[in-house]
Amino acid sequence: xxxxxxxxxxxxxxxxxxxxxxxxxxxxxxxxxxxxxxxxxxxxxxxxxxxxxxxxxxxxxxxxxxxxxxxxxxxxxxxxxxxxxxxxxxxxxxxxxxxxxxxxxxxxxxxxxxxxxxxxxxxxxxxxxxxxxxxxxxxxxxxxxxxxxxxxxxxxxxxxxxxxxxxxxxxxxxxxxxxxxxxxxxxxxxxxxxxxxxxxxxxxxxxxxxxxxxxxxxxxxxxxxxxxxxxxxxxxxxxxxxxxxxxxxxxxxxxxxxxxxxxxxxxxxxxxxxxxxxxxxxxxxxxxxxxxxxxxxxxxxxxxxxxxxxxxxxxxxxxxxxxxxxxxxxxxxxxxxxxxxxxxxxxxxxxxxxxxxxxxxxxxxxxxxxxxxxxxxxxxxxxxxxxxxxxxxxxxxxxxxxxxxxxxxxxxxxxxxxxx
Numbered sequence: 001x002x003x004x005x006x007x008x009x010x011x012x013x014x015x016x017x018x019x020x021x022x023x024x025x026x027x028x029x030x031x032x033x034x035x036x037x038x039x040x041x042x043x044x045x046x047x048x049x050x051x052x053x054x055x056x057x058x059x060x061x062x063x064x065x066x067x068x069x070x071x072x073x074x075x076x077x078x079x080x081x082x083x084x085x086x087x088x089x090x091x092x093x094x095x096x097x098x099x100x101x102x103x104x105x106x107x108x109x110x111x112x113x114x115x116x117x118x119x120x121x122x123x124x125x126x127x128x129x130x131x132x133x134x135x136x137x138x139x140x141x142x143x144x145x146x147x148x149x150x151x152x153x154x155x156x157x158x159x160x161x162x163x164x165x166x167x168x169x170x171x172x173x174x175x176x177x178x179x180x181x182x183x184x185x186x187x188x189x190x191x192x193x194x195x196x197x198x199x200x201x202x203x204x205x206x207x208x209x210x211x212x213x214x215x216x217x218x219x220x221x222x223x224x225x226x227x228x229x230x231x232x233x234x235x236x237x238x239x240x241x242x243x244x245x246x247x248x249x250x251x252x253x254x255x256x257x258x259x260x261x262x263x264x265x266x267x268x269x270x271x272x273x274x275x276x277x278x279x280x281x282x283x284x285x286x287x288x289x290x291x292x293x294x295x296x297x298x299x300x301x302x303x304x305x306x307x308x309x310x311x312x313x314x315x316x317x318x319x320x321x322x323x324x325x326x327x328x329x330x331x332x333x334x335x336x337x338x339x340x341x342x343x344x345x346x347x348x349x350x351x352x353x354x355x356x357x358x359x360x361x362x363x364x365x366x367x368x369x370x371x372x373x374x375x376x377x378x379x380x381x382x383x384x385x386x387x388x389x390x391x392x393x394x395x396x397x398x399x400x401x402x403x404x405x406x407x408x409x410x411x412x413x414x415x416x417x418x419x420x
Contacts, residue, residue, distance in 0.1 A: 001169035005135055009110045016108070026269070030087055036105040039116040043102045048078025049417065051409075052123035053151075054106055057086040058306075059332060060129040063152060063205045065096060070406045072100050076417060081121055083107075092307040095216070107137075114140040124416050127409070130154045130183070135169075138176040147416060150180040150196075151405070152205045153187050156329075156351055160190040171195055179412070181405070184354040202408065203401035204355065206334040207394060210310075218311045225295045226315050229260040232378055233316035235309060235336065236266045240326030242274045244371055246281050249299055251375045256382065260295060262312055264303040266322060266331070271304045278302075313339040318381050320344040320374065330356070337364055338398070340391050342381050344368050362390040 012019075016038075023029035033042055051071065055061050061084055068080055080101040084090065093103040107113040114137040126141050127149045128134075141148045155163075163170040174194045182188040183204035191199050217223065234245040242263055249261040265274060271287070278285045283299040286292045288308070295301065303312065313319060319336040321343060323329055330349030333356065337343060343365040349356050359365035366381075368374040 001166055002135060002139075002172065005169075006111060009108065009136070013108060013110060028087055028269075030090065030105075033090070033105060037108055039107050039113050039120070041104060041120060043104060045121055046079045049076055049124040049413065050079045050081055050121060051077050051413065052081045052083070052121060052126045053129060054083045054127070054132055055089075055129035056132055057084060057089045058092055059206075060084070060132070060152075061089045061092060062210060062335070063208075064129055066208045066210050066402055067205065067405055067409075068098065068101055070402065071409060072098060074410055074413070076410075076413060081123065088306045095307055109134045109136045111136050111140065118144055118146065125149060125409075125413060127151050131156075131159065133173060135173050138173055142176040147178045147412065148176055149409075149412065150177050150191075153180050153182045153191060154184070154351070155182075155187045155190040155194075157186070157190075158350075160193070163194060181408070186354065200408070202404045203397070204334070205401060205405060206332050206355075207398040208402045209338040209395055209398050210335075216311060218308075218315055219291075221293065222291075223315060225292075226260070229258050229295065230256045230382055231260045231262060231316050232318040232320070232382070233262040233264065233312050233336075233341075234320040235264045235312075235322060236331040237263060237320075237322035238266055238327045239270070241322050243277055243281075244325055244374065245320065246278050246283055246300060247371045248374045248378065249283065250281065251371065252378060252382075253299070255379065260298065260301055262301045262303065262316060264309055264312060268304045268306065271302065274302060310335065310339070313341055316341060318342050318344065318378060320368075324348050325368075325370070333359060333365060334394075337391060337394055340388060342366065344374060344377055344381075362393060364390050364394070 020029055020034050024031050036042055053064055055064060071077060071080060077100065082101060082103050083106040085106045090103060107117045118140055123146055125147050129151050131154050138148060174196050177196050179198045180191050180196045181200055181202050182191055188199060188201060242265065245261060245263060249259060253259050275285055278300050284297055285300040285302055286298050288301065288303045289305055313336040317340065319341040321331045321333045323331045324346030328348040329351040330345065332352055333343045333345065337359065343359060345356060345365060346368060356365055366377050368377055
């Protein structure tokens, strides 16, 4: 099976110049830094202990940044390398200031590039975040005796079934993980069945409030405009959900004349199509990138930039989380709860059942099924916000998880340093 995987990667490499070219045209790839994916680094490796984190994209990156900020205080760590696979995550990383931490793109998962990458960076410990399972680099990490940790691990039922069908292959991959830290009970059980030897429950890092970006706020003029309106935010929306939110706006506007709906689509490449859908409903829409000075007569404020979602969470006390009405899986609702937002969500939240169950219990989250129920709940929450005491419990939980995770990694690192 591993041999077939390498054949697939080789075919991918043959076509990679063409794939990269089209991705650059679609603005999904950095026209200069794409070379990092072929192990041509743009940053230097400093002497000493290097801690390597890898996460797929924006969500994984943001979940580890508070931890990275704490780990930078450890004098035994000389450099922290963060790799991700997407352009959006690289753009967001630029917004944060670190002393020891750098960002590079994750290399293509071939045996050749895995060796080349690890020979250059020589990490003391490799920490992969959430669902990032890569056969080639896992294999080479094991050969080089570099400890591999799976942090904030998340394996869904669907993913588990795929791995379990190819049991011998999955065993050869998961046995390379020296320690795993699942973010929920479901993942804990799946990791056990996939024969990961050392599993420890600490908690979900996404409960941690990222205070580094807390001071980053919207432009004063925009905030002033927003404060004059009754607002709610629909975040990480997928096709079909923008129309649901727009129709909800139409219903609510009959009661709240100064209502403004903020839409933050998951993929901003869809913005033009979303604008057409909204205009077809005879609603006025404005793009965030145009930096409008006034929002008079505007119905929908469409955020078409990366890395500013948290700023809108700070401004809005109500957030609908997308990929839960028109698509399956849902999106993680913890980020807006860190800003005291009430969460609305659809029935399709299979990837975050544990999280929503807790938020439901704390009466922070509220389930909707479509335009009518979304309208009714928004009407209630606009006039009567959530109890803020519930959010203090989330904050306390996040601090505990952050401290325990930091202590665990520092301990693992110290053990590795003693061996050398």
